[in-house]
Amino acid sequence: LIFPSSHIPGDPSDREGHSSTQSSHRLLAYSDALISIIATVMILPVAHTKVEDNELTESVHLLLTTKIAVYLMTFLIVTVAWAAHIRLFQVIVRIDDCLALLNLACMMLITFLPYTFSLMATFPKNILGLLLFCGCVMVIGVIQSVIVLYAFSRPFLLNEQIQISENQTFYKHHILKVIMRVPIMCFFASIFSFIFFQLSYVLLAIIIFLPYISQCLKWCRSKAIGQVEETPDSMLFYTYLPNEPLNKDRVEAFSDGVYAIVATLLILDICEDNVPDPSAVEKQFGGSLVAALQVYGPEYLAYFGSFATVGLLWFVHHSLFLHVTKATRFMGLLNTFSLAFVGGLPLAYQLTHEFPRNSRNELEAIQISCVIIFFAGIFQLTILVVALYNQRETLHPYVWYGGREHVFMLAKLALYPCVALGTFFLTCILSRFSAPIFHLMEITVPFAFLVLRLLVRVGLALLRLIFCPDRPDSRTVVEVEDETREPLNTLVT
Amino acid sequence: LIFPSSHIPGDPSDREGHSSTQSSHRLLAYSDALISIIATVMILPVAHTKVEDNELTESVHLLLTTKIAVYLMTFLIVTVAWAAHIRLFQVIVRIDDCLALLNLACMMLITFLPYTFSLMATFPKNILGLLLFCGCVMVIGVIQSVIVLYAFSRPFLLNEQIQISENQTFYKHHILKVIMRVPIMCFFASIFSFIFFQLSYVLLAIIIFLPYISQCLKWCRSKAIGQVEETPDSMLFYTYLPNEPLNKDRVEAFSDGVYAIVATLLILDICEDNVPDPSAVEKQFGGSLVAALQVYGPEYLAYFGSFATVGLLWFVHHSLFLHVTKATRFMGLLNTFSLAFVGGLPLAYQLTHEFPRNSRNELEAIQISCVIIFFAGIFQLTILVVALYNQRETLHPYVWYGGREHVFMLAKLALYPCVALGTFFLTCILSRFSAPIFHLMEITVPFAFLVLRLLVRVGLALLRLIFCPDRPDSRTVVEVEDETREPLNTLVT
Numbered sequence: 011l012i013f014p015s016s017h018i019p020g021d022p023s024d025r026e027g028h029s030s031t032q033s034s035h036r037l038l039a040y041s042d043a044l045i046s047i048i049a050t051v052m053i054l055p056v057a058h059t060k061v062e063d064n065e066l067t068e069s070v071h072l073l074l075t076t077k078i079a080v081y082l083m084t085f086l087i088v089t090v091a092w093a094a095h096i097r098l099f100q101v102i103v104r105i106d107d108c109l110a111l112l113n114l115a116c117m118m119l120i121t122f123l124p125y126t127f128s129l130m131a132t133f134p135k136n137i138l139g140l141l142l143f144c145g146c147v148m149v150i151g152v153i154q155s156v157i158v159l160y161a162f163s164r165p166f167l168l169n170e171q172i173q174i175s176e177n178q179t180f181y182k183h184h185i186l187k188v189i190m191r192v193p194i195m196c197f198f199a200s201i202f203s204f205i206f207f208q209l210s211y212v213l214l215a216i217i218i219f220l221p222y223i224s225q226c227l228k229w230c231r232s233k234a235i236g237q238v239e240e241t242p243d244s245m246l247f248y249t250y251l252p253n254e255p256l257n258k259d260r261v262e263a264f265s266d267g268v269y270a271i272v273a274t275l276l277i278l279d280i281c282e283d284n285v286p287d288p289s290a291v292e293k294q295f296g297g298s299l300v301a302a303l304q305v306y307g308p309e310y311l312a313y314f315g316s317f318a319t320v321g322l323l324w325f326v327h328h329s330l331f332l333h334v335t336k337a338t339r340f341m342g343l344l345n346t347f348s349l350a351f352v353g354g355l356p357l358a359y360q361l362t363h364e365f366p367r368n369s370r371n372e373l374e375a376i377q378i379s380c381v382i383i384f385f386a387g388i389f390q391l392t393i394l395v396v397a398l399y400n401q402r403e404t405l406h407p408y409v410w411y412g413g414r415e416h417v418f419m420l421a422k423l424a425l426y427p428c429v430a431l432g433t434f435f436l437t438c439i440l441s442r443f444s445a446p447i448f449h450l451m452e453i454t455v456p457f458a459f460l461v462l463r464l465l466v467r468v469g470l471a472l473l474r475l476i477f478c479p480d481r482p483d484s485r486t487v488v489e490v491e492d493e494t495r496e497p498l499n500t501l502v503t
Numbered sequence: 504l505i506f507p508s509s510h511i512p513g514d515p516s517d518r519e520g521h522s523s524t525q526s527s528h529r530l531l532a533y534s535d536a537l538i539s540i541i542a543t544v545m546i547l548p549v550a551h552t553k554v555e556d557n558e559l560t561e562s563v564h565l566l567l568t569t570k571i572a573v574y575l576m577t578f579l580i581v582t583v584a585w586a587a588h589i590r591l592f593q594v595i596v597r598i599d600d601c602l603a604l605l606n607l608a609c610m611m612l613i614t615f616l617p618y619t620f621s622l623m624a625t626f627p628k629n630i631l632g633l634l635l636f637c638g639c640v641m642v643i644g645v646i647q648s649v650i651v652l653y654a655f656s657r658p659f660l661l662n663e664q665i666q667i668s669e670n671q672t673f674y675k676h677h678i679l680k681v682i683m684r685v686p687i688m689c690f691f692a693s694i695f696s697f698i699f700f701q702l703s704y705v706l707l708a709i710i711i712f713l714p715y716i717s718q719c720l721k722w723c724r725s726k727a728i729g730q731v732e733e734t735p736d737s738m739l740f741y742t743y744l745p746n747e748p749l750n751k752d753r754v755e756a757f758s759d760g761v762y763a764i765v766a767t768l769l770i771l772d773i774c775e776d777n778v779p780d781p782s783a784v785e786k787q788f789g790g791s792l793v794a795a796l797q798v799y800g801p802e803y804l805a806y807f808g809s810f811a812t813v814g815l816l817w818f819v820h821h822s823l824f825l826h827v828t829k830a831t832r833f834m835g836l837l838n839t840f841s842l843a844f845v846g847g848l849p850l851a852y853q854l855t856h857e858f859p860r861n862s863r864n865e866l867e868a869i870q871i872s873c874v875i876i877f878f879a880g881i882f883q884l885t886i887l888v889v890a891l892y893n894q895r896e897t898l899h900p901y902v903w904y905g906g907r908e909h910v911f912m913l914a915k916l917a918l919y920p921c922v923a924l925g926t927f928f929l930t931c932i933l934s935r936f937s938a939p940i941f942h943l944m945e946i947t948v949p950f951a952f953l954v955l956r957l958l959v960r961v962g963l964a965l966l967r968l969i970f971c972p973d974r975p976d977s978r979t980v981v982e983v984e985d986e987t988r989e990p991l992n993t994l995v996t
Contacts, residue, residue, distance in 0.1 A: 032825050036755055040817060043536070043763035051767070054775050110821070111953060114814040118807065121770050128778050129792075136792045262529055270536035270760075274544070277614050282547050285621050299622075299629045314611065321607040324533060328603070332525050460604060 031167060034105045039263050041095060041117055046267025048121045049088040050275075050353045052081040052128065057275065057357050080131045082350060084124045089346045090218055091120050091150070093339075094189075096260050098154055101185060102161045103169050109157060116153045119146045137203040140210055144200040151193030158185055192217055225251070252340035253400065261337050261345060268349045269324040275356045276313040284309060308363030315452045316359040322426070322459060323352055323386055329422055330394055333406040333415070341393050341404070348389035351382050358382050362448065373441050376448045380434040387426035394423055421466045422459075429455055524660060527598045532756050534588060534610055539760025541614045542581040543768075543846050545574040545621065550768065550850050573624040575843060577617045582839045583711055584613050584643070586832075587682075589753050591647055594678060595654045596662050602650060609646045612639045630696040633703055637693040644686030651678055685710055718744065745833035746893065754830050754838060761842045762817040768849045769806040777802055801856030808945045809852040815919070815952060816845055816879055822915055823887055826899040826908070834886050834897070841882035844875050851875050855941065866934050869941045873927040880919035887916055914959045915952075922948055 056077040059070065095116075102109070123146055129139030161167045162182045172181050199213040216223070286302045295301040327348075334341070361375035397404040398411065408415040433451045437444040458465070549570040552563065588609075595602070616639055622632030654660045655675045665674050692706040709716070779795045788794040820841075827834070854868035890897040891904065901908040926944045930937040951958070 036759065036821055036825075039756070040759045040763060040821070043759055044767060047763055047767045048770070051771050051774055054771065055778075058775065107818075107822070107956075108953065110818055111949065114811075114818065115949075118810050118814065121767055121810065122806075125770065125774050125777075128774055132778050132781060133784075133792055138792045138796070263532070266529070266533045266536055267763075270533060270540055274537060274540045274614055277541070277618065278544050278547065281544055281618050281621055282551065285548075285618075285625050288625060291626075299626055299631045303631070313615075317611050317614065318607075321611065325600075325603055325607065328529055328533070329600070331529075456604065456608075460601065463600075 031104045031106045032110075034099055034103060035259075037105055037110055037113060038099055038257075038260055041113065042092075042260055042263035043267050044117050044121060045088060045092045045095070046264050047271055048124055049085050049092070049349075050268055050271045052077075052084040052124050053272075053275070053353050053357065055128070056081055056354075057279070057360070076131065078354070080128060081353070083131075084127050085346075085350045085353065087123060087127060087218065088120070091123065092264060093256075093342070094154070094192075095120075096257055098157065098189075100255075100257060101169050101172065101181075102157065102167055104167045106164075106167070109160065109167070112153055112157050112160070116150055116157075119150050119153075122146055135207070137207050137210075140203050140207065140214075141200050143214075144196040144203075144210075147196045148193040148200075151190060151196075154189050155186055158182065158189065191220070195220075252338065254339040256337040256339055256342045258331065258334060258337040261342055262331055265327055265331075265345060265349060266324070268352065269320055269327070272353055272356060273317050273320040273324075276309070276316055276360065280306070280309055280313060309360070312356070312359045312363045315362075315449075316356040318452060318456060319359070319383060320352060320355055322455060323383075323390070325459065326387070326390055326422055326426065329419065330390060333409045333419065334393075334397060334404060335406055336404045338396075338400075338404065341396055344389050344393045344396065348386050348393075351386040351389070354382050355379070355386065362445075367445065368442060373437060373444050376437055376444050377434055379448070380430045380437070384427050384430035384434070387423070387430060391420075391423040391427060394419065417470065418463060418466050421462060421469075425455070425458060425462065429458075524597045524599045525603075527592055527596060528752075530598055530603055530606060531592055531750075531753055534606065535585075535753055535756035536760050537610050537614060538581060538585045538588070539757050540764055541617055542578050542585070542842075543761055543764045545570075545577040545617050546765075546768070546846050546850065548621070549574055549847075550772070550853070569624065571847070573621055574846070576624075577620050578839075578843045578846065580616060580620060580711065581613070584616065585757060586749075586835065587647070587685075588613075589750055591650065591682070593748075593750060594662050594665060594674075595650065595660055597660045599657075599660070602653065602660070605646055605650050605653070609643055609650075612643050612646075615639055628700070630700050630703075633696050633700065633707075634693050636707075637689040637696075637703075640689045641686040641693075644683060644689075647682050648679055651675065651682065684713070688713075745831060747832040749830040749832055749835045751824065751827060751830040754835055755824055758820055758824075758838060758842060759817070761845065762813055762820070765846055765849060766810050766813040766817075769802070769809055769853065773799070773802055773806055802853070805849070805852045805856045808855075808942075809849040811945060811949060812852070812876060813845060813848055815948060816876075816883070818952065819880070819883055819915055819919065822912065823883060826902045826912065827886075827890060827897060828899055829897045831889075831893075831897065834889055837882050837886045837889065841879050841886070844879035844882070847875050848872070848879065855938075860938065861935060866930060866937050869930055869937050870927055872941070873923045873930070877920050877923035877927070880916070880923060884913075884916040884920060887912065910963065911956060911959050914955060914962075918948070918951060918955065922951075 056074065059074055059077060105113075123143065126139055126143040126146060129136075130143060131139075133139055159182075162178065165173050165178065168178075172178060175181065195213060195217050199210040199217075202213065203210040284306045286299070291297060291299055291302045327345075331337075358375065358379035362372070362379055365371040365375060394409075401410045407413055409419045410416060429451060433447060436447050440447065549567065552567055552570060598606075616636065619632055619636040619639060622629075623636060624632075626632055652675075655671065658666050658671065661671075665671060668674065688706055688710050692703040692710075695706065696703040777799045779792070784790060784792055784795045820838075824830075851868065851872035855865070855872055858864040858868060887902075894903045900906055902912045903909060922944060926940060929940050933940065
């Protein structure tokens with residue numbers, strides 16, 4: 011046996027006598043895959059909006075804006091559903107067949123949400139979309155309540171902290187209360203929709219931002235009347251505090267899913283649309299397949315460009331989360347924002363190559379790409395910055411202030427935002443050469459990542475030379491991160 | 504801290520002093536996600552083939568057959584690339600930034616393979632597709648060789664067995680030899696394509712089946728001259744034997760990816776195509792959105808049906824692999840076959856609802872769905888049967904012959920094939936009621952899974968009553984699987 015079986019998450023040997031219970035690891039991984047696909051799917055209608063006459067007219071602009079808004083809202087709603095799913099399965103850590111089947115039913119309804127939302131956006135004054143949406147959310151709420159009731163009737167499925175706790179019933183009621191809040195509000199929203207449908211949309215918005223609103227109110231109150239709220243025992247779960255722990259494995263699995271879908275979005279299109287018709291090749295290109303494929307040239311370029319960018323952003327994300335020891339809710343939120351921008355990348359790249367050379371549209375498309383890359387990167391960087399505020403709990407010592415990898419990690423996370431910003435301003439100044447600048451950026455960034463460690467060392471050595479010229483011995487430049495860790499880092503940060 | 508950090512796969516604490524090396528777990532999960540998307544993507548051109556006039560004409564039949572062949576071949580080729588990737592990262596168990604970036608480059612080329620293959624299929628006489636394909640494979644081979652050379656120059660990245668082995672150089676040469684075999688043959692194939700392109704296709708077919716051919720030859724030789732081949736030390740990796748171990752986590756991750764993509768394929772289409780145009784609703788349906796959506800009714804039905812079936816097949820797969828302790832190459836092959844059929848399911852379901860009621864096409868579509876479900880299920884069952892032949896090594900004791908979950912697991916795996924077969928024959932006999940029968944099947948199967956444990960107990964009790972009527976006490980019926988394990992199981996199997 012080459013692989014030690016100790017790592018197998020679903021190893022039935024840890025069943026502790028309950029023959030039909032299982033580790034929930036794979037169920038959650040599958041759910042994450044489903045949800046990440048659904049979260050990114052509404053980018054497709056944006057992608058397939060036909061830009062006619064190679065010109066972004068006003069109406070196309072409006073259509074694109076609507077579709078992008080739908081995409082972002084869907085992404086938000088699906089990630090809210092995903093966060094609720096995480097919260098639920100932080101309480102229920104083991105599953106059995108019945109829970110697995112209930113969860114699948116729940117997933118089916120979640121995957122239907124984007125469609126109902128899309129109906130709402132297309133027919134804002136028709137209440138059908140709203141009713142369907144509320145109906146789905148209510149059924150999901152009921153199924154989740156059934157899951158909670160079922161799990162509390164078999165306590166060996168629960169998190170150990172709840173298992174050994176004395177007030178299980180209190181936990182159960184607290185969790186049920188939190189879960190049922192959303193479907194009940196949806197119920198009212200669907201009733202109001204018959205009377206005054208604008209109110210229903212307000213209600214739905216409140217549902218999404220409810221946890222944040224209540225947190226804000228609590229915080230304001232505690233500041234105003236100086237009351238320090240003591241976190242009771244029950245508040246370990248379903249707290250909605252910014253530092254509420256989030257299952258790191260699931261954040262990674264969800265992010266991997268989104269990155270993978272986004273990286274392959276363009277090849278999906280290419281495989282379907284860009285295989286020329288044999289008869290057309292015969293007629294239009296005299297049977298020359300090479301000539302026929304050259305028409306699609308920009309699309310291949312867009313594919314490789316977007317795959318590389320998404321792949322490298324994944325690489326940065328991977329490096330960051332390797333050093334994260336505990337993910338919090340706030341970090342999860344920032345990660346969601348980063349992923350929402352990543353989802354738009356392939357389209358931006360596709361637009362980049364769709365317009366005639368040196369047109370105003372090409373320049374705009376390139377600048378939009380830079381802005382998207384910038385925001386995707388800057389939110390990743392913010393995750394690290396937020397984590398550093400509580401570094402003892404959330405980060406590995408290597409990347410703490412003064413840790414041996416701290417500067418390197420900062421450089422990794424800052425590379426894409428800096429490059430994107432630089433490219434953006436360069437294209438503003440040298441707008442005639444915007445396309446070559448952009449392509450040069452695409453090509454150099456992967457190599458920059460390869461030699462980043464070297465670059466960081468050289469940069470640190472230069473900083474040393476400028477600010478501490480009294481010890482310019484070349485030996486420490488090479489062994490800089492082992493020997494002179496503290497002074498250098500305090501200098502940089 | 505709610506989550507013990509011991510389980511985190513990329514925990515940097517196990518870096519053993521090499522500050523820049525990382526666990527490869529997440530890189531592999533991401534690669535699996537990418538490859539599973541690419542493997543299933545060629546089903547889309549099949550899905551979007553327009554069936555005009557609600558009638559499957561000869562030409563559409565031919566087109567569909569070609570596209571399905573392309574889908575199956577792509578699936579096969581991509582899974583071969585995936586198997587090679589698994590093999591490589593069973594040798595290299597830790598990564599650093601450089602390997603991660605090289606792997607991403609490799610992934611980019613693998614995701615491009617389906618397109619080149621699709622070109623080959625559309626223009627079989629044009630060598631461009633062939634050249635592109637061979638080019639991709641050659642570059643992948645070179646990158647993988649670089650990865651091997653890089654990893655062997657930093658032995659702490661390697662599998663422990665190779666790290667402590669004395670003949671590392673021998674290993675390195677063996678692995679390089681196996682990896683380079685494919686690009687070299689592709690090189691010859693691309694050269695031959697200029698002279699006699701049919702030969703190139705033969706060469707490519709040989710490449711894919713090379714391991715199986717060489718295994719067959721070896722086996723024949725050993726049978727013919729009675730020579731028992733001693734497996735040397737080097738043969739722990741890259742053996743191509745049917746019982747070569749396969750990383751179980753990766754088989755699960757890849758399968759999850761395929762199931763997730765396939766489950767959501769139809770909703771992707773629905774989200775994109777089935778949101779009616781507001782002006783069309785106004786004109787054709789007098790502003791009634793409900794009436795407009797009723798046109799899409801069959802598509803929603805197809806979505807829920809296929810999601811449920813794929814979800815339940817995932818559930819069976821999940822239950823099976825929970826009890827698999829070591830996955831072998833042969834089991835991986837059977838799993839691939841099962842997944843290839845799963846990929847076709849949404850289309851079969853879509854066809855089911857596309858034709859007029861009681862037409863010959865509808866009956867055909869329903870029967871095709873049954874056949875696909877049957878094969879997807881029967882290959883899953885075969886995995887268990889194959890595993891049982893070597894149960895001490897590959898399975899958890901619970902599902903061994905005579906284990907307490909053995910009959911239950913068999914029933915779980917046999918449920919879908921049996922139901923599909925039953926539905927198929929019922930639709931043959933009662934062809935007028937084929938659609939109701941099919942819908943009834945869709946609705947009852949999830950409930951059958953819910954009460955399966957009960958059904959199995961009742962079935963066993965009935966079998967006992969029939970074959971061993973001398974001990975028909977009702978008490979043992981309930982506790983049957985604990986007390987009378989052996990006699991019952993020998994009776995059933």
